[in-house]
Amino acid sequence: MPPRARPDPAARGTAQRVLEALRHQGPTTRADLVARTGLSRASVSAALSDLLDRGFVVETGESAPVGPAGGRRPGVIRLGPRAGLAVGVDVGRRHLRAIVADLGHEVLAEVAEPTDPGQDSGLVLDRAERMVDQALSGLGFRLRDVVGVGLGIPAPIDQSTGRINAPSILPEWAGVLPGSELAARLGRPVVVDNDANLGALAEFMWGAGRGSSTMAYVKVATGIGGGLIINGRLFRGAAGTSGEVGHVTVDEHAGVCRCGNRGCLDVVAGGNALVATVRRTHPGITQLEELVHGARDGDPACLRIVTDAGSHIGMALGSLVNLINPERVVIGGDLGRAGEILLEPMRLALRRAAIAPAVTAARVVVGELGDRSEALGAVAVVLREPDMVSWP
Numbered sequence: 161m162p163p164r165a166r167p168d169p170a171a172r173g174t175a176q177r178v179l180e181a182l183r184h185q186g187p188t189t190r191a192d193l194v195a196r197t198g199l200s201r202a203s204v205s206a207a208l209s210d211l212l213d214r215g216f217v218v219e220t221g222e223s224a225p226v227g228p229a230g231g232r233r234p235g236v237i238r239l240g241p242r243a244g245l246a247v248g249v250d251v252g253r254r255h256l257r258a259i260v261a262d263l264g265h266e267v268l269a270e271v272a273e274p275t276d277p278g279q280d281s282g283l284v285l286d287r288a289e290r291m292v293d294q295a296l297s298g299l300g301f302r303l304r305d306v307v308g309v310g311l312g313i314p315a316p317i318d319q320s321t322g323r324i325n326a327p328s329i330l331p332e333w334a335g336v337l338p339g340s341e342l343a344a345r346l347g348r349p350v351v352v353d354n355d356a357n358l359g360a361l362a363e364f365m366w367g368a369g370r371g372s373s374t375m376a377y378v379k380v381a382t383g384i385g386g387g388l389i390i391n392g393r394l395f396r397g398a399a400g401t402s403g404e405v406g407h408v409t410v411d412e413h414a415g416v417c418r419c420g421n422r423g424c425l426d427v428v429a430g431g432n433a434l435v436a437t438v439r440r441t442h443p444g445i446t447q448l449e450e451l452v453h454g455a456r457d458g459d460p461a462c463l464r465i466v467t468d469a470g471s472h473i474g475m476a477l478g479s480l481v482n483l484i485n486p487e488r489v490v491i492g493g494d495l496g497r498a499g500e501i502l503l504e505p506m507r508l509a510l511r512r513a514a515i516a517p518a519v520t521a522a523r524v525v526v527g528e529l530g531d532r533s534e535a536l537g538a539v540a541v542v543l544r545e546p547d548m549v550s551w552p
Protein backbone atom coordinates (compact mmCIF):
# COMPACT_ATOMS: atom_id res chain seq x y z
CA MET A 161 0.00 0.00 0.00
CA PRO A 162 1.56 3.35 -0.97
CA PRO A 163 2.20 5.74 1.93
CA ARG A 164 -0.43 8.44 2.26
CA ALA A 165 0.47 12.11 2.32
CA ARG A 166 -0.11 13.81 5.65
CA PRO A 167 -2.37 16.84 5.54
CA ASP A 168 -1.17 20.00 7.25
CA PRO A 169 -1.98 19.62 10.98
CA ALA A 170 -2.89 23.31 11.12
CA ALA A 171 -5.75 22.65 8.73
CA ARG A 172 -7.42 20.25 11.12
CA GLY A 173 -10.08 21.48 13.46
CA THR A 174 -9.67 21.55 17.21
CA ALA A 175 -11.83 18.45 17.67
CA GLN A 176 -9.76 16.54 15.11
CA ARG A 177 -6.58 17.41 16.96
CA VAL A 178 -8.02 16.23 20.25
CA LEU A 179 -9.33 13.02 18.65
CA GLU A 180 -5.98 12.31 16.99
CA ALA A 181 -4.09 12.90 20.25
CA LEU A 182 -6.43 10.49 22.04
CA ARG A 183 -6.10 7.82 19.32
CA HIS A 184 -2.33 8.09 19.46
CA GLN A 185 -1.95 8.30 23.22
CA GLY A 186 -4.79 6.20 24.65
CA PRO A 187 -6.34 7.09 28.02
CA THR A 188 -4.99 10.39 29.28
CA THR A 189 -5.81 13.57 31.21
CA ARG A 190 -7.07 16.99 30.13
CA ALA A 191 -3.73 18.52 31.11
CA ASP A 192 -1.86 16.02 28.93
CA LEU A 193 -4.19 16.77 26.00
CA VAL A 194 -3.48 20.49 26.38
CA ALA A 195 0.26 19.75 26.33
CA ARG A 196 0.05 17.36 23.38
CA THR A 197 -2.19 19.41 21.13
CA GLY A 198 -0.73 22.81 21.98
CA LEU A 199 -4.32 24.07 22.24
CA SER A 200 -5.59 26.23 25.10
CA ARG A 201 -7.25 24.57 28.10
CA ALA A 202 -10.54 26.28 27.13
CA SER A 203 -10.40 24.95 23.54
CA VAL A 204 -9.66 21.41 24.75
CA SER A 205 -12.53 21.60 27.25
CA ALA A 206 -14.97 22.85 24.62
CA ALA A 207 -13.94 20.14 22.16
CA LEU A 208 -14.16 17.44 24.85
CA SER A 209 -17.59 18.47 26.03
CA ASP A 210 -18.88 18.20 22.44
CA LEU A 211 -17.13 14.82 21.95
CA LEU A 212 -18.50 13.54 25.29
CA ASP A 213 -22.03 14.56 24.19
CA ARG A 214 -21.61 12.73 20.89
CA GLY A 215 -20.39 9.62 22.70
CA PHE A 216 -16.97 9.49 21.00
CA VAL A 217 -15.12 10.17 24.23
CA VAL A 218 -15.68 8.70 27.69
CA GLU A 219 -14.38 10.08 30.98
CA THR A 220 -13.60 8.01 34.07
CA GLY A 221 -11.87 8.29 37.45
CA GLU A 222 -13.23 11.78 38.16
CA SER A 223 -13.71 11.54 41.87
CA ALA A 224 -10.97 9.19 43.01
CA PRO A 225 -9.05 10.77 45.91
CA VAL A 226 -5.30 10.63 45.49
CA GLY A 227 -2.29 11.05 47.79
CA PRO A 228 -2.07 11.70 51.55
CA ALA A 229 -3.16 15.32 51.05
CA GLY A 230 -6.41 14.16 49.48
CA GLY A 231 -7.35 16.10 46.40
CA ARG A 232 -8.98 14.68 43.32
CA ARG A 233 -7.43 12.55 40.64
CA PRO A 234 -7.80 14.27 37.31
CA GLY A 235 -10.42 12.66 35.08
CA VAL A 236 -9.08 10.10 32.65
CA ILE A 237 -10.32 10.61 29.12
CA ARG A 238 -10.33 8.05 26.34
CA LEU A 239 -11.99 7.31 23.03
CA GLY A 240 -14.92 4.91 23.38
CA PRO A 241 -16.08 2.25 20.89
CA ARG A 242 -18.42 4.76 19.20
CA ALA A 243 -15.35 6.56 17.86
CA GLY A 244 -14.46 3.38 15.92
CA LEU A 245 -12.58 0.12 16.25
CA ALA A 246 -9.10 -1.11 15.34
CA VAL A 247 -8.48 -4.74 14.38
CA GLY A 248 -5.14 -6.53 14.58
CA VAL A 249 -4.44 -9.81 12.78
CA ASP A 250 -1.25 -11.79 13.41
CA VAL A 251 -0.34 -14.53 10.94
CA GLY A 252 2.22 -16.80 12.60
CA ARG A 253 3.81 -19.95 11.25
CA ARG A 254 1.66 -22.05 13.58
CA HIS A 255 -1.16 -19.74 14.65
CA LEU A 256 -3.57 -17.06 13.62
CA ARG A 257 -4.71 -14.44 16.10
CA ALA A 258 -7.16 -11.56 15.82
CA ILE A 259 -7.79 -8.76 18.31
CA VAL A 260 -10.58 -6.19 18.22
CA ALA A 261 -9.92 -3.03 20.23
CA ASP A 262 -11.51 0.39 20.43
CA LEU A 263 -9.59 3.54 19.57
CA GLY A 264 -9.24 4.15 23.32
CA HIS A 265 -6.64 1.33 23.44
CA GLU A 266 -8.97 -1.17 25.14
CA VAL A 267 -9.09 -4.76 23.88
CA LEU A 268 -12.72 -5.86 23.37
CA ALA A 269 -12.25 -9.34 21.90
CA GLU A 270 -9.44 -11.72 21.09
CA VAL A 271 -9.42 -15.05 19.21
CA ALA A 272 -6.57 -17.41 18.32
CA GLU A 273 -6.44 -20.63 16.32
CA PRO A 274 -3.58 -23.02 15.50
CA THR A 275 -2.63 -23.31 11.81
CA ASP A 276 -0.49 -25.70 9.81
CA PRO A 277 2.91 -24.33 8.80
CA GLY A 278 3.06 -24.05 5.02
CA GLN A 279 -0.70 -23.58 4.62
CA ASP A 280 -1.81 -21.76 1.44
CA SER A 281 -1.84 -17.99 1.99
CA GLY A 282 -5.34 -17.58 0.52
CA LEU A 283 -6.77 -20.10 2.98
CA VAL A 284 -5.02 -18.38 5.90
CA LEU A 285 -6.48 -15.00 4.88
CA ASP A 286 -9.95 -16.58 4.45
CA ARG A 287 -9.70 -17.86 8.01
CA ALA A 288 -8.55 -14.46 9.23
CA GLU A 289 -11.59 -12.88 7.58
CA ARG A 290 -13.93 -15.34 9.33
CA MET A 291 -12.25 -14.78 12.71
CA VAL A 292 -12.59 -11.00 12.43
CA ASP A 293 -16.24 -11.30 11.32
CA GLN A 294 -17.09 -13.59 14.23
CA ALA A 295 -15.28 -11.46 16.81
CA LEU A 296 -17.10 -8.33 15.62
CA SER A 297 -20.55 -9.91 15.51
CA GLY A 298 -19.97 -11.36 18.99
CA LEU A 299 -19.50 -7.77 20.18
CA GLY A 300 -22.49 -6.46 18.25
CA PHE A 301 -20.33 -4.49 15.79
CA ARG A 302 -19.90 -4.66 12.02
CA LEU A 303 -16.97 -4.28 9.69
CA ARG A 304 -18.02 -0.72 8.88
CA ASP A 305 -17.30 0.20 12.54
CA VAL A 306 -13.64 -0.72 11.96
CA VAL A 307 -11.44 2.24 10.98
CA GLY A 308 -8.45 0.11 10.04
CA VAL A 309 -6.84 -3.30 10.26
CA GLY A 310 -3.20 -4.09 11.05
CA LEU A 311 -1.78 -7.30 9.62
CA GLY A 312 1.42 -8.98 10.85
CA ILE A 313 3.32 -11.37 8.57
CA PRO A 314 6.45 -13.32 9.65
CA ALA A 315 8.69 -11.90 6.89
CA PRO A 316 10.04 -8.45 5.97
CA ILE A 317 7.52 -6.29 4.09
CA ASP A 318 8.54 -3.69 1.51
CA GLN A 319 6.33 -0.76 2.53
CA SER A 320 6.54 0.84 -0.93
CA THR A 321 4.95 -2.18 -2.65
CA GLY A 322 3.32 -4.10 0.23
CA ARG A 323 5.18 -7.19 -0.99
CA ILE A 324 7.02 -9.74 1.13
CA ASN A 325 10.64 -8.79 0.62
CA ALA A 326 12.36 -12.12 1.28
CA PRO A 327 10.28 -14.87 -0.39
CA SER A 328 12.80 -17.54 0.68
CA ILE A 329 11.78 -16.85 4.30
CA LEU A 330 8.06 -17.44 3.61
CA PRO A 331 7.85 -19.36 0.29
CA GLU A 332 4.11 -20.09 0.46
CA TRP A 333 3.47 -16.31 0.41
CA ALA A 334 5.79 -15.50 -2.51
CA GLY A 335 4.21 -12.97 -4.88
CA VAL A 336 1.26 -12.35 -2.54
CA LEU A 337 0.26 -8.81 -1.54
CA PRO A 338 -1.09 -9.74 1.91
CA GLY A 339 -2.40 -6.26 2.79
CA SER A 340 -4.37 -5.83 -0.44
CA GLU A 341 -5.68 -9.40 -0.22
CA LEU A 342 -7.02 -8.91 3.31
CA ALA A 343 -8.37 -5.43 2.44
CA ALA A 344 -10.29 -6.97 -0.48
CA ARG A 345 -11.81 -9.57 1.86
CA LEU A 346 -12.74 -7.18 4.68
CA GLY A 347 -13.50 -4.03 2.70
CA ARG A 348 -11.48 -1.98 5.21
CA PRO A 349 -8.02 -0.34 4.92
CA VAL A 350 -5.20 -2.67 5.95
CA VAL A 351 -1.69 -1.76 7.09
CA VAL A 352 0.69 -4.70 6.73
CA ASP A 353 4.01 -5.09 8.54
CA ASN A 354 6.57 -7.60 9.67
CA ASP A 355 5.38 -9.39 12.83
CA ALA A 356 8.51 -8.57 14.86
CA ASN A 357 8.14 -4.88 13.97
CA LEU A 358 4.61 -5.07 15.35
CA GLY A 359 5.82 -6.92 18.46
CA ALA A 360 8.33 -4.11 18.99
CA LEU A 361 5.61 -1.48 18.70
CA ALA A 362 3.32 -3.28 21.16
CA GLU A 363 6.07 -3.79 23.77
CA PHE A 364 7.03 -0.13 23.33
CA MET A 365 3.47 1.13 23.83
CA TRP A 366 2.06 -1.29 26.39
CA GLY A 367 4.77 -3.72 27.55
CA ALA A 368 8.41 -3.95 28.64
CA GLY A 369 9.46 -1.00 26.44
CA ARG A 370 7.08 1.52 28.06
CA GLY A 371 8.76 4.81 28.88
CA SER A 372 11.74 4.23 26.58
CA SER A 373 12.37 6.18 23.40
CA THR A 374 14.89 3.97 21.60
CA MET A 375 14.31 0.25 21.91
CA ALA A 376 15.39 -2.97 20.20
CA TYR A 377 13.05 -5.95 20.22
CA VAL A 378 14.20 -9.49 19.51
CA LYS A 379 11.69 -12.27 19.12
CA VAL A 380 13.07 -15.79 19.44
CA ALA A 381 10.46 -18.27 18.30
CA THR A 382 10.76 -20.79 15.42
CA GLY A 383 13.08 -18.22 13.88
CA ILE A 384 14.60 -14.99 15.19
CA GLY A 385 13.02 -11.67 14.22
CA GLY A 386 13.57 -8.16 15.43
CA GLY A 387 12.19 -4.65 15.35
CA LEU A 388 13.55 -1.22 16.21
CA ILE A 389 11.91 1.79 17.79
CA ILE A 390 13.97 4.92 17.27
CA ASN A 391 12.95 8.20 18.89
CA GLY A 392 9.51 6.80 19.67
CA ARG A 393 8.78 5.55 16.16
CA LEU A 394 8.95 2.21 14.44
CA PHE A 395 12.01 2.28 12.17
CA ARG A 396 11.47 0.08 9.12
CA GLY A 397 14.47 0.94 6.93
CA ALA A 398 14.61 1.22 3.14
CA ALA A 399 13.36 -2.29 2.36
CA GLY A 400 11.52 -3.14 5.57
CA THR A 401 14.31 -5.37 6.90
CA SER A 402 15.61 -3.17 9.72
CA GLY A 403 16.16 -4.94 13.04
CA GLU A 404 16.57 -8.38 11.41
CA VAL A 405 19.11 -9.42 14.00
CA GLY A 406 18.39 -13.09 13.17
CA HIS A 407 20.45 -12.68 10.02
CA VAL A 408 23.55 -11.20 11.63
CA THR A 409 26.50 -13.52 10.96
CA VAL A 410 27.76 -15.06 14.21
CA ASP A 411 29.59 -18.18 12.99
CA GLU A 412 30.91 -18.50 9.42
CA HIS A 413 31.41 -22.24 10.01
CA ALA A 414 27.79 -22.91 10.93
CA GLY A 415 25.12 -24.05 8.47
CA VAL A 416 23.46 -22.19 5.62
CA CYS A 417 20.45 -20.07 6.59
CA ARG A 418 17.05 -19.89 4.86
CA CYS A 419 18.10 -16.36 3.79
CA GLY A 420 20.95 -17.91 1.75
CA ASN A 421 23.84 -16.73 3.91
CA ARG A 422 25.95 -18.88 6.20
CA GLY A 423 26.14 -18.81 9.99
CA CYS A 424 23.30 -16.36 10.74
CA LEU A 425 22.16 -16.04 14.37
CA ASP A 426 18.95 -17.80 13.28
CA VAL A 427 20.97 -20.90 12.30
CA VAL A 428 22.65 -21.20 15.72
CA ALA A 429 20.03 -19.78 18.13
CA GLY A 430 16.66 -19.84 16.32
CA GLY A 431 13.96 -22.08 17.78
CA ASN A 432 14.18 -24.67 14.99
CA ALA A 433 17.95 -24.95 15.43
CA LEU A 434 17.71 -25.26 19.22
CA VAL A 435 15.04 -27.95 19.02
CA ALA A 436 17.10 -29.89 16.43
CA THR A 437 20.07 -29.77 18.85
CA VAL A 438 18.16 -30.89 21.94
CA ARG A 439 16.54 -33.78 20.06
CA ARG A 440 19.92 -35.52 19.87
CA THR A 441 19.69 -36.19 23.62
CA HIS A 442 15.93 -35.68 24.21
CA PRO A 443 14.11 -37.10 21.16
CA GLY A 444 10.73 -36.47 22.84
CA ILE A 445 11.13 -32.66 22.64
CA THR A 446 9.46 -31.16 19.57
CA GLN A 447 8.80 -27.55 20.63
CA LEU A 448 10.97 -24.69 21.85
CA GLU A 449 8.58 -24.30 24.79
CA GLU A 450 9.47 -27.82 26.01
CA LEU A 451 13.18 -27.05 25.77
CA VAL A 452 12.63 -23.93 27.90
CA HIS A 453 10.69 -26.00 30.47
CA GLY A 454 13.59 -28.45 30.56
CA ALA A 455 16.05 -25.62 31.23
CA ARG A 456 13.87 -24.18 33.97
CA ASP A 457 13.66 -27.63 35.57
CA GLY A 458 17.47 -27.78 35.63
CA ASP A 459 18.03 -30.37 32.88
CA PRO A 460 21.76 -29.97 32.05
CA ALA A 461 21.49 -30.35 28.24
CA CYS A 462 18.51 -27.97 28.02
CA LEU A 463 20.32 -25.48 30.29
CA ARG A 464 23.44 -25.60 28.14
CA ILE A 465 21.47 -25.08 24.91
CA VAL A 466 19.56 -22.09 26.31
CA THR A 467 22.66 -20.45 27.83
CA ASP A 468 24.63 -20.93 24.58
CA ALA A 469 21.71 -19.36 22.70
CA GLY A 470 21.85 -16.44 25.15
CA SER A 471 25.57 -15.96 24.42
CA HIS A 472 25.03 -16.03 20.66
CA ILE A 473 22.12 -13.59 20.80
CA GLY A 474 24.17 -11.29 23.07
CA MET A 475 27.05 -11.39 20.60
CA ALA A 476 24.76 -10.46 17.70
CA LEU A 477 23.09 -7.76 19.78
CA GLY A 478 26.51 -6.23 20.43
CA SER A 479 26.66 -4.70 16.95
CA LEU A 480 23.09 -3.49 17.21
CA VAL A 481 23.69 -1.90 20.62
CA ASN A 482 26.87 -0.23 19.33
CA LEU A 483 25.03 1.14 16.31
CA ILE A 484 21.73 2.39 17.68
CA ASN A 485 22.48 2.76 21.42
CA PRO A 486 19.05 1.66 22.68
CA GLU A 487 17.93 2.30 26.25
CA ARG A 488 15.91 -0.94 26.32
CA VAL A 489 16.43 -4.35 24.70
CA VAL A 490 13.27 -6.46 24.94
CA ILE A 491 13.46 -10.22 24.36
CA GLY A 492 10.18 -11.81 23.28
CA GLY A 493 9.06 -15.13 21.85
CA ASP A 494 9.09 -18.54 23.53
CA LEU A 495 12.81 -18.47 24.35
CA GLY A 496 12.27 -15.27 26.35
CA ARG A 497 10.31 -17.35 28.85
CA ALA A 498 13.62 -18.81 30.03
CA GLY A 499 14.12 -15.45 31.82
CA GLU A 500 17.45 -15.00 33.61
CA ILE A 501 18.75 -18.39 32.36
CA LEU A 502 18.85 -16.74 28.92
CA LEU A 503 19.43 -13.12 29.92
CA GLU A 504 22.50 -13.61 32.11
CA PRO A 505 24.75 -15.14 29.39
CA MET A 506 23.22 -12.67 26.95
CA ARG A 507 24.29 -9.67 29.06
CA LEU A 508 27.75 -11.19 29.49
CA ALA A 509 28.20 -11.65 25.72
CA LEU A 510 26.80 -8.18 25.12
CA ARG A 511 29.43 -6.70 27.45
CA ARG A 512 32.15 -8.41 25.41
CA ALA A 513 30.73 -7.21 22.09
CA ALA A 514 29.64 -3.61 22.69
CA ILE A 515 31.26 -0.49 24.12
CA ALA A 516 30.74 0.12 27.83
CA PRO A 517 28.55 3.25 27.74
CA ALA A 518 26.20 1.61 25.22
CA VAL A 519 25.96 -1.56 27.36
CA THR A 520 25.34 0.48 30.52
CA ALA A 521 22.52 2.39 28.82
CA ALA A 522 20.80 -0.72 27.45
CA ARG A 523 18.55 -2.47 29.98
CA VAL A 524 17.95 -6.06 28.75
CA VAL A 525 14.51 -7.34 29.78
CA VAL A 526 11.99 -10.02 28.86
CA GLY A 527 8.88 -8.97 26.91
CA GLU A 528 5.64 -8.63 28.88
CA LEU A 529 3.03 -9.32 26.23
CA GLY A 530 3.87 -12.94 25.32
CA ASP A 531 2.00 -14.56 22.43
CA ARG A 532 -0.25 -11.53 22.08
CA SER A 533 2.50 -9.03 21.28
CA GLU A 534 2.30 -9.24 17.47
CA ALA A 535 -1.51 -9.05 17.28
CA LEU A 536 -1.49 -6.17 19.80
CA GLY A 537 1.16 -4.49 17.63
CA ALA A 538 -1.14 -4.90 14.64
CA VAL A 539 -3.78 -2.96 16.63
CA ALA A 540 -1.14 -0.42 17.69
CA VAL A 541 -0.08 0.28 14.11
CA VAL A 542 -3.68 1.33 13.35
CA LEU A 543 -3.75 3.57 16.43
CA ARG A 544 -0.42 5.14 15.44
CA GLU A 545 -0.81 5.28 11.65
CA PRO A 546 -1.21 8.90 10.52
CA ASP A 547 -4.49 9.63 8.75
CA MET A 548 -5.94 6.16 9.11
CA VAL A 549 -9.15 7.70 10.39
CA SER A 550 -11.43 10.25 8.75
CA TRP A 551 -13.32 11.64 11.73
CA PRO A 552 -17.05 12.35 11.34
Ligand SMILES: [Zn+2]
Nearest residue numbers: 407417419424
Ligand atom coordinates in the same frame (compact mmCIF):
# COMPACT_ATOMS: atom_id res chain seq x y z
ZN1 LIG B 1 20.04 -15.68 7.54
